[in-house]
Amino acid sequence: MRSWRKGAGKIALLIVLSTLTATLGGCASGKAGQSDLSEITIGIPQDLDGLDPHRATAAGTKEVLFNIFEGLVKPDAAGDLQPAIAENYSIENGGQIYRFALRSGVRFHDNTEVTAEDVKYSLDRAAGLGGGEPIVAALSKIEGVEIKDAHTVEIKLNTQDTDFLPYLTVAIVPQHIEDLEKQPIGTGPYKFVSRSPQENVVLTRFDNYWGEKAYLRDVTLKIESNPDAIVMDLQGGSIDMFARLTTVQVDQLSRDQFTIYEGTMNLVQAMYLNNAEKPFDDVRVRQALCYAIDPQQIMDFVSDGAGTELGSSMFPAFTKYYLEELNHTYDQDLDKARELLTEAGYPDGFSFMLTVPSNYTQHVDTAQVLKEQLAKIGVDAQIQGIEWNSWLSDVYSGRKFQATVVGVDAANLTPSALLSRFVSDAGNNFCNYSNPAYDEAYAKAYEATNDADRTHYIKECERILSETAANVYIQDLPEFVALNKKYTGYTFYPLYVQDIAKLRPAAQ
Amino acid sequence: MSQFLRRMRKDPYLLTGTILTGFICLLVLWGLICSPYDPTEMDATARLAGASSAHLLGTDHLGRDVLSRILYATRVTLWIALGTVGVGAGCGTILGALTGYYGGLLDETLMRIIDVLFAFPSILLALVFVSLFGTGTSQVVLALGIAFIPSFARVVRGEFLRCLVQPYVEVARLQGVKHMRIIFVHILPNILPMLFSSILIGFNNAVLAEAGLSFLGIGSQPPYSSLGRMLSESQAYLFNRPGMVLAVGFVIVVMNLGFAFLGEGIKRWAK
Amino acid sequence: MRGILRKLAGAVLTLLAVTLLVFLAFRLIPGDPVTALLGTEITPERAAQLRAEMGLDDPLLVQYGRWVIHALGGDLGTSYSYSMPVSSMLAGKLPITLTMSLMAFVLSIALAIPLGILAAKHEGRIFDRVLLALCQVIMAIPPFFSGILLTYIFGIVLRWFTPGGFISYERDMVGFLRYLILPAVAIALPKAAMAAKLLRDSVIEEAGKDYVRTAYSRGNATMEVMYRHVLRNAILPVVTFLGMALADMVAGSIVVEQVFGIPGISRILLTSISNRDYPVVEAIILGIAGLVVVANLLVDLLYRLLDPRLREA
Numbered sequence A: 001m002r003s004w005r006k007g008a009g010k011i012a013l014l015i016v017l018s019t020l021t022a023t024l025g026g027c028a029s030g031k032a033g034q035s036d037l038s039e040i041t042i043g044i045p046q047d048l049d050g051l052d053p054h055r056a057t058a059a060g061t062k063e064v065l066f067n068i069f070e071g072l073v074k075p076d077a078a079g080d081l082q083p084a085i086a087e088n089y090s091i092e093n094g095g096q097i098y099r100f101a102l103r104s105g106v107r108f109h110d111n112t113e114v115t116a117e118d119v120k121y122s123l124d125r126a127a128g129l130g131g132g133e134p135i136v137a138a139l140s141k142i143e144g145v146e147i148k149d150a151h152t153v154e155i156k157l158n159t160q161d162t163d164f165l166p167y168l169t170v171a172i173v174p175q176h177i178e179d180l181e182k183q184p185i186g187t188g189p190y191k192f193v194s195r196s197p198q199e200n201v202v203l204t205r206f207d208n209y210w211g212e213k214a215y216l217r218d219v220t221l222k223i224e225s226n227p228d229a230i231v232m233d234l235q236g237g238s239i240d241m242f243a244r245l246t247t248v249q250v251d252q253l254s255r256d257q258f259t260i261y262e263g264t265m266n267l268v269q270a271m272y273l274n275n276a277e278k279p280f281d282d283v284r285v286r287q288a289l290c291y292a293i294d295p296q297q298i299m300d301f302v303s304d305g306a307g308t309e310l311g312s313s314m315f316p317a318f319t320k321y322y323l324e325e326l327n328h329t330y331d332q333d334l335d336k337a338r339e340l341l342t343e344a345g346y347p348d349g350f351s352f353m354l355t356v357p358s359n360y361t362q363h364v365d366t367a368q369v370l371k372e373q374l375a376k377i378g379v380d381a382q383i384q385g386i387e388w389n390s391w392l393s394d395v396y397s398g399r400k401f402q403a404t405v406v407g408v409d410a411a412n413l414t415p416s417a418l419l420s421r422f423v424s425d426a427g428n429n430f431c432n433y434s435n436p437a438y439d440e441a442y443a444k445a446y447e448a449t450n451d452a453d454r455t456h457y458i459k460e461c462e463r464i465l466s467e468t469a470a471n472v473y474i475q476d477l478p479e480f481v482a483l484n485k486k487y488t489g490y491t492f493y494p495l496y497v498q499d500i501a502k503l504r505p506a507a508q
Numbered sequence B: 001m002s003q004f005l006r007r008m009r010k011d012p013y014l015l016t017g018t019i020l021t022g023f024i025c026l027l028v029l030w031g032l033i034c035s036p037y038d039p040t041e042m043d044a045t046a047r048l049a050g051a052s053s054a055h056l057l058g059t060d061h062l063g064r065d066v067l068s069r070i071l072y073a074t075r076v077t078l079w080i081a082l083g084t085v086g087v088g089a090g091c092g093t094i095l096g097a098l099t100g101y102y103g104g105l106l107d108e109t110l111m112r113i114i115d116v117l118f119a120f121p122s123i124l125l126a127l128v129f130v131s132l133f134g135t136g137t138s139q140v141v142l143a144l145g146i147a148f149i150p151s152f153a154r155v156v157r158g159e160f161l162r163c164l165v166q167p168y169v170e171v172a173r174l175q176g177v178k179h180m181r182i183i184f185v186h187i188l189p190n191i192l193p194m195l196f197s198s199i200l201i202g203f204n205n206a207v208l209a210e211a212g213l214s215f216l217g218i219g220s221q222p223p224y225s226s227l228g229r230m231l232s233e234s235q236a237y238l239f240n241r242p243g244m245v246l247a248v249g250f251v252i253v254v255m256n257l258g259f260a261f262l263g264e265g266i267k268r269w270a271k
Numbered sequence C: 001m002r003g004i005l006r007k008l009a010g011a012v013l014t015l016l017a018v019t020l021l022v023f024l025a026f027r028l029i030p031g032d033p034v035t036a037l038l039g040t041e042i043t044p045e046r047a048a049q050l051r052a053e054m055g056l057d058d059p060l061l062v063q064y065g066r067w068v069i070h071a072l073g074g075d076l077g078t079s080y081s082y083s084m085p086v087s088s089m090l091a092g093k094l095p096i097t098l099t100m101s102l103m104a105f106v107l108s109i110a111l112a113i114p115l116g117i118l119a120a121k122h123e124g125r126i127f128d129r130v131l132l133a134l135c136q137v138i139m140a141i142p143p144f145f146s147g148i149l150l151t152y153i154f155g156i157v158l159r160w161f162t163p164g165g166f167i168s169y170e171r172d173m174v175g176f177l178r179y180l181i182l183p184a185v186a187i188a189l190p191k192a193a194m195a196a197k198l199l200r201d202s203v204i205e206e207a208g209k210d211y212v213r214t215a216y217s218r219g220n221a222t223m224e225v226m227y228r229h230v231l232r233n234a235i236l237p238v239v240t241f242l243g244m245a246l247a248d249m250v251a252g253s254i255v256v257e258q259v260f261g262i263p264g265i266s267r268i269l270l271t272s273i274s275n276r277d278y279p280v281v282e283a284i285i286l287g288i289a290g291l292v293v294v295a296n297l298l299v300d301l302l303y304r305l306l307d308p309r310l311r312e313a
Helices: A003-028 A059-065 A116-127 A137-141 A165-169 A227-236 A247-252 A283-292 A295-303 A324-328 A334-343 A361-375 A388-397 A416-422 A436-447 A451-467 B002-010 B012-034 B066-102 B104-119 B122-133 B137-164 B167-174 B179-216 B227-237 B242-270 C002-028 C033-041 C044-054 C060-072 C086-121 C126-140 C143-157 C173-207 C210-217 C222-247 C249-260 C265-274 C278-306
Strands: A039-044 A073-075 A081-083 A086-092 A097-102 A142-149 A152-157 A190-196 A200-205 A218-223 A241-245 A258-264 A267-273 A351-357 A380-386 A403-409 A472-476 A478-484
Touching: A039 A227, A073 A165, A081 A086, A081 A165, A097 A116, A116 A137, A116 A142, A116 A152, A137 A142, A137 A165, A227 A241, A227 A247, A227 B227, A227 C143, A241 A247, A247 A478, A247 B227, A267 A283, A267 A361, A283 A334, A283 A361, A283 A472, A295 A361, A295 A472, A324 A451, A351 A361, A351 A388, A361 A380, A361 A403, A380 A388, A388 A403, A388 C033, A416 A436, A416 A451, A436 A451, B002 B012, B002 B242, B012 B066, B012 B242, B066 B104, B066 B137, B066 B179, B066 B227, B066 B242, B104 B137, B104 C002, B104 C278, B122 B137, B122 B179, B122 C002, B122 C265, B137 B179, B137 C222, B167 B179, B179 B227, B179 B242, B179 C126, B179 C143, B179 C173, B179 C249, B227 B242, B227 C143, B242 C126, B242 C143, C002 C060, C002 C278, C033 C044, C060 C278, C086 C126, C086 C173, C086 C222, C086 C249, C086 C265, C086 C278, C126 C173, C143 C173, C143 C249, C173 C222, C173 C249, C210 C222, C222 C278, C249 C265, C265 C278
Parallel strands: A039 A218, A039 A241, A351 A380, A351 A403
Antiparallel strands: A073 A081, A086 A097, A097 A152, A142 A152, A190 A200, A200 A218, A241 A478, A258 A478, A267 A403, A267 A472
16 A cells, blocks of 8 residues: 555656755855956946937937947036037137038048038938928937038027027937948947847947947946846845945945945936815915925935935036025924915915826835924825826826926036926926016026026026925935045936946956 | 634734734734834834834835834735735635636636636736726736636636535535525535645735835825835835845744634644 | 637637737827936937937837837837847847756756655645745845845855856846846755745645545555545645746846846836937837737646646636
8 A cells, every 4th residue: 555655756866966965066156257347237226218319208218329329429427518429610700600520530430520411401401401300309409410511510590599508418320221220320439239128228339439438348337127126136246336325225325335425316316296186276375285394304214314305306416506595495384384374375285296206216205204293383295106107197198196396307407407397388398387576587597698697597597496495496306426445436417327438457 | 612712722823814914913002002113104213224113114215114114014015915815816716716617608708707806917907996986906806807707717716616516516416405505605615725835825916916016106005004015115125125025024924923823723723 | 629729719819908008008198208318418409309209209100000010010110229129239138137047947847846745745844944934034035135144144244256246148147047046046945945845735724635635545545546646736825826936037036136236128218218218118028928829828838737637627
């Protein structure tokens, strides 16, 4: 009766044991090899949304494409525009004509030389001059691009604008490439090698770069889709660098292994209010919220006190326009807040829906602190997490929301990138802010013919936003970058940019 | 009751199951009656503090008491697990029983529908529910519950097919016992063991699926949390505070284990 | 023959229904590929133009019909977010998830069958009891948690592997397989425990049945009785379970791919759902549905093969 069992048992045990040894033996030698210093692996929080520099919209994509593509001009680490594909330029006719002399010997990654035709093709393409809508909306001001000679290109605008240069950082691409998504060929210090969806993007140094060449040869951008695993991956050595870490993540990294760089993210984090929706259509209610919250306390909670307080839609990187005094328009004053609420007809406070894109830890944390602070004046913020794409469609385009916490960045270094959205009829005015006084100040800023006047009106715009409490302004988030000590040279830009070409091996 | 106690003394499974489930119930009660802190109360001076007499399990990155948050999350997760498995196992068993018993065209049709459900990603289903009925745990419970129906239905159907050919069913049929009675009184008790095991797997999956969903912004909403969400968040502190992962994981495992042992014990008792 | 035809028709209907449902679901949830592509730079004009270009203006059924016709011709469309053919995009990812799942599947069978039989052999004795309790505990540990624990122990404490250091199979096959071992273990453990317990229970149940006793009393060799009667019947519920586990592979790997940072099919599915990248989601769903259908057919076939009484049914 029992004889069969013995045989079967022995075989079974053998199988189990051999499987187990195979398993354990397998992982024993999985240690990462010593990495070569001519290469680096950089973690990025999400996959690129495209490789065509004109079509890509996500900030996370643009900061990577910065290394592959260049425009006629290009920002440097101070935020000043330096000639790139152009050798020099002149602005004529009060800012209606921009004339560029092209640098000679600039090559695309396929080693063809950049010609005036390529420049015209690129600008026409981005500005939609060949028909259709402009791919880059801000370029709709371009009336025409004219090739003067083999080395001179002239851009004519349909209006005078002395502040148009920052838009000419738009990528110059080769005319002979059919599909930039498949062959993203530019003139930058790095060229594209390959990509694997949700896995990585591989770049390599472009040795015929016209300017200062990159130090590191091979760059792998690894997509870190699980934010909770970033610390583990840094510490374990599968990535050498990660930008935009939270303080919690930074605190866990060993300082022997990593250099931590601290900068700012260059964005305006605020509780954006739907100014057309009750109760936020009442300026007193909005002001009450501003009096109720304390940005410093939020920063203490969310990032150990790091960050820069903001009082309006402008961050300090815009040194010329930033107004620090606006941070004090509403110093925390709970009595005043309650008073204003009573005046507005909400003596017992009210309840509202605070929508937050769940994938942004900092914003979700901020919302949680806001909820606590607002509770003190009887206002109940009901946090509603929402998936990013639903946020884009419901909140941003659909404007179906009461309040939301996000950070708004500047696409380029013009103040209009931050301020134009508050003009009453602006297409991207998702807060539904509407104020004739603001519209007038903004219009005057852009009609101004001299710089002093323009600066004056831009500051006026900021003041109006602050005084009417358009939104509950909080902070410019701190940015922490961890770089393995094997490397050095990380450089912050006042823009959403990662300049990989400046990274180099640390001196041994 | 006294019967239950006597049985418990004899069966270690029932005993352990009762103790573990009791422990979870105690946690829930503790949270309800005298939670050490409000689970959402923040303390800027004690962020990510280690264990101390003030905070037995330390605090999280916003200075909230981890123990209080676990107590609260246990309640949320218990509801999610029970609700989801309730919906999934309830509907799944009925569907599986009917299709398995009657067979034929009904079987064919229902099984096709179940295949469709099985292949449909639960995350997409949850997104649909949330956009139709708003955000909330109940929506998630419903969406996940529906997503769980197919696996239960398949298990039950398979078991029914097996039982149908057993002599006792044939005898019942010959005696003219009503179909419903055969299904629910004669066959169903026999497949309970299989069902219990599936339910356990279901608990596990429900807890995790909800964690994944709340990461996407569906599921439990901040400042409140579920155990699954806490588990995935505490992964970020694995280096400095491995205790946090262990504490949350421990509660989940105890909860699952409690249900499993209780189920096993009841099953043995029924025999 | 008619039975097979009917099954095939049912399978095709299943695939049609599930893909149509996915289309409908995308219509119900907020956002579309255009909002995903344009992000915060969306303007109504650009959005309208892009929608027209992508054919998203057409009625839902026209869009669905177009997709079905193309899919029948083997063309799964182009990913909106990656501007590359869906088929080549998935072809690169399929081997990852498939390898991991297959490793997990083999591992669970290799563990479950001998352990189940062994436990049944020692029924009621210490080995059986310990094994049973162990199975229960393992089943109670979610793969997510065991994944974190495995990473912590082998990755951080012992440093036997680099957490997040996934290596593509195109670059280094051995490194690739090695990295997948722990994820496969995390997936396999609960499944193996479950299957082992099932097998043990049903072997014991079968072995106690009258016909087995009769067979023994007739003097049949014990091994023959075991394999011809007991195992054959006892394995039925295990087959159902393993069949389901096979179909569940992609869905079950979502969590583990997340913990171990593996860029497989599940991760693509998740991101494609959030990017509203219908063609990719549809293709993956088609694949999963296909897998479910095949697994069902296999389970059915095995049932018929193993249990002659069901052949007439």
